[in-house]
Amino acid sequence: MKLYALNMFQPVGERPPPEVLDPIMKELFEIRRELEMAESWVFGAGFHEPSASTVVRVRGSDVVATDGPYTEGKEHLGGITIIKVQDLDEALEWAGQYARITGLPIEVRPFQSEG
Amino acid sequence: MEVERVFRREHGRAVAVLVREFGDVDVAEEAVQDAFAEAVRRWPVDGTPPSPAGWIITTARRRAIDRLRREAVRGRKQAEAALVAGEAVDEGAVPDERLRLIFTCCHPALAPATRVALTLRLVGGLSTAEIAHAFLVPEATMAQRLVRAKNKIRDAGIPYRVPREADLPGRVGSVLAVLYLVFSEGYRAREGELTRVDLCAEAIRLGRVLAELMPDEPEVMGLLALMLLVHARRDAREVGGELVLLADQDPGLWDRKLMEEGRSIVRRCLRWGRPGPYQIQAAINAVHSEPPTDWRQILALYDQLSAVTPGPVVALNRAVAVAEVEGPAVALGLVDGLEIERFYLFHAVRADLLRRVGRNAEAADAYRAALDLTENEAERRFLRGRIREVTRAGG
Structure with a gap:
């Protein structure tokens, strides 16, 4: 089995209103249940907005924390799901379901270690 | 050279069987390469073996096991598994694993140019230098592209199998697009490039392999027919370095045999009644093959x-x-x-x-x-x- 991260990229900006978001969240919950039943679920969660991020760097001998994300962009990583499946085709299939539900592009990224 | 011709024909099958057994494209390719070097040394002396494919696979398998034994860290488990699987192949009945290999090489997770290069290299048995030359890129660039592709197959876990029924139409489409790209490149670049590999002929050869492996896919047959009908006009299309438009071509210069083969496939496609873009283009070329148009x-x-x-x-x-x-x-x-x-x-x-x-x-x-x-x-x-x-x- 292999581990894959499904990285969901979303545009920066306002969150959609509840009447749009709620049905999506419900479907996302269902797909999580399916993944769990298939024993493919490892972990998954959405991120807060990048404005909640803090970056830590080494400056000389000090470690300095600064407010904000590592890079500013039009899109940011909105959430990740980690799955354990047979191969890329299976991972792409699950990713496709996430993409259909959210309408967002999903990056399928293999982990170096086996699942 | 005889060895080279046979080898190119059997390359895809040998690599495919070895990928299946060793689970690694790189190991398989290198082992088959070694077997080729040995064939060049031995066949001219000992004669071509009765089953060249069987000989190549047996030799390559031994080489792969040797290599994996040397690289004990990752190799031991695989090498032993392969040893247990039995060293002797029935040389008459080499399993045809090429379809898996073709689908792996044409996986949509690879960039189109990469799919083309990988298919020609692994399934078609062309050398990296030949592919580089055919696509007018430096050999080092092509070598790097192939290495990256093989790494991605391994790291991303691109599976080595024929896709499920539900995914098949889309995935077959990706395979056909690769063959068509190879053919178009060959068609476009024919003139004045005599040293280049004949990509049209390569695409047709691969198309025949695919048609043999998936004889009930109308679009597979459609693409083969299209390539045959277009290729049949190659000698009429350019006379004395001058481009001759279809309407002005001398039908006497057309390759009758290829044309008849193409037309008979088109007729078979018509009977299926499941038209697709390649079949329709083949039909158009079939009509052109019977003047007056x-x-x-x-x-x-x-x-x-x-x-x-x-x-x-x-x-x-x-x-x-x-x-x-x-x-x-x-x-x-x-x-x-x-x-x-x-x-x-x-x-x-x-x-x-x-x-x-x-x-x-x-x-x-x-x-x-x-x-x-x-x-x-x-x-x-x-x-x-x-x-x-x-x-x-x-x-």
Whole structure:
């Protein structure tokens, strides 16, 4: 089995209103249940907005924390799901379901270690 | 050379079997390469073995096991598994694993150019240098592209199998697109490049393999028929370095055998009644293969093609048929509405229509626009000839 991260990229900006978001969240919950039943679920969660991020760097001998994300962009990583499946085709299939539900592009990224 | 010919033919099958057994494209490819080196040494002395494929696979398998034993860290488990699986192959019955290999090489997770290179390398058995030369890129660039591709297959976990029924149409489409790209590259680049591998012939060879492995896929057969029918006209298309348009070609120079084979596949496709873009294009070329051309039938086929794959290029080709059925003025109206000004054929077709309605000055401009967009010498000579012609005629 292999581990894959499904990285969901979303545009920066306002969150959609509840009447749009709620049905999506419900479907996302269902797909999580399916993944769990298939024993493919490892972990998954959405991120807060990048404005909640803090970056830590080494400056000389000090470690300095600064407010904000590592890079500013039009899109940011909105959430990740980690799955354990047979191969890329299976991972792409699950990713496709996430993409259909959210309408967002999903990056399928293999982990170096086996699942 | 005999060894080389046989080897190229059996390369895909050998690599495919070894990938299956060792689970690693790189190990498989290197082992088959070693087996080839051994064949070059031994076959001329010992004679070609009765089952070249079996010989290559047995030899390559031994080499792969040796290599994995040396690289004990990751190898021991795999090498032992392969040893347990049994060293002796029944040399008469080599399993045909090529279909898996083809689907892996043409996986949509790989970039299209990479799919092409990987398919020619692993399934087609072309050397990296040959592929690099065929696509006019430095050998080092091509080698790097192939290494990256093999790494991605391993790291991303691209599976080594035939896709499920549900995914099959899309995935077959990706395989066909790869073969068609190889063929088109060969078609476009034929002139004056005698040292290049004949990519058209390679694409047809791979198309035949695919047709043998998936004989019930109409589009697989459609693409093979299309390539055969187009390839059959290769000697008539260029005479003495001059490009000859289809209408002016000498049918005596067409390859009858390829044409008949192509036509018989088209007839088989028609009986299936599951048309697709490749089958329709093959049918169009089948009609062209029986002069005088029945342009009404061609136009009907282009109508069908526009319905399944709409787009400006199909519309442009359809306009050529319209010119024959309804006249160049009507066709010109269709062509002028298309937005494909970066496409050389757009200007060439438009120029021809302008010439035929007597608007020679505009025709000359359009021929010049076409000239700027092609680097193919035969095409350029043809266009320069036409420019002289319309300039002399004036108007």
